[in-house]
Amino acid sequence: MSGRKLRKLGFLTIGLFDGSDPARGHETTLEIIELGERLGFDTAWVRHRHLQYGISSPVAVLAAASQRTSRIELGTAVIPLGWENPLRLAEDLATVDVLSGGRLNPGVSVGPPMRWDTVKEALYPDTAEAEDFGYGRVARLLDLIRGERPLGTAGTEGFDVFADRVQPHSPGLASRLWYGGGGLHSARWAGANGMNFLTSNVVRAEESEDFQEIQLSHIQAFRAAHPDGESARVSQGLVVIPTDSATSEQRAKYAAYAETRTPRTREPQGPARVMFAPDLVGTSTEIADRLAADPAFAEVEEVAFALPFTFAQDDYVQILTDTAERLAPALGWSPTMP
Incomplete structure (x- = not known):
């Protein structure tokens, strides 16, 4: 185990909103990203x-976020390409x-x-x-x-x-493109194609039924296939809820949330044999100790x-504040401020 130092601290949000008032939900997402920058987070996803x-439309949301922040990096985790035209997405990105x-x-x-069976006629009616x-x-x-292969479109037509x-x-x-994968084949493909690798709290139980063991094998397979080897970039995504400054009501809510999700972590789920990581809830010291014992975390x-x-x-404000001010420093991270 390498015991690498935590260099980049990020968080991920889904940006929920009320269907009758979508503007407010999108605004709160932007406010959370702004808060992340003020707290010193390196990335917001x-x-x-x-x-x-x-x-x-994560690309549109991040376009707005780019105009309200100046330092924090902005990521998508992840855009499912089945919904996208790669050429149009490349222009937007x-x-x-x-x-x-x-x-x-x-x-x-x-x-x-x-x-797919429900949306295919609306998404791709002819193809x-x-x-x-x-x-x-x-x-x-x-x-x-990358723009390395000419499209054959160069030239002038009239004034265009x-x-x-x-x-x-x-x-x-x-160099900042990431692949989000939950299996060994995806990890190897991302590495062989020179991408960065996002590994989350969801993996497939292919060679083991131990979540940490599976995630570690994906990280190792990715780096073994990547031209940059051991220096290839990997980001680990887990649900982490520090409770240091939480109220008693918040602590009770967080504990109940994790408890309802725990049964799915005990064995592979469904035909795809999906494994979920347990949510990490507790004080920053308790969470730091659990992460220190995670062999996959030691490799990122x-x-x-x-x-x-x-x-x-x-x-979210409480969780992000405790993460930046208490948990991350306990993991060896320090903010990079302008």
């Missing part, structure tokens, strides 16, 4: 929720990266869209059976963002001048601790 009451001053960290994944939902879709996005690659081109963006220098999706804004 948002998760998508298509056709639900959560962020459906590059645009936000330029607007943010090179702070965007796009995370993506593959596979058919959720509830549903021909769509590629495998790694080829990520490879297309990588090629377009056309480029030979996606515009705007943001040279550093390709970056984290994106997930905020529970159904909590209130006051809860």
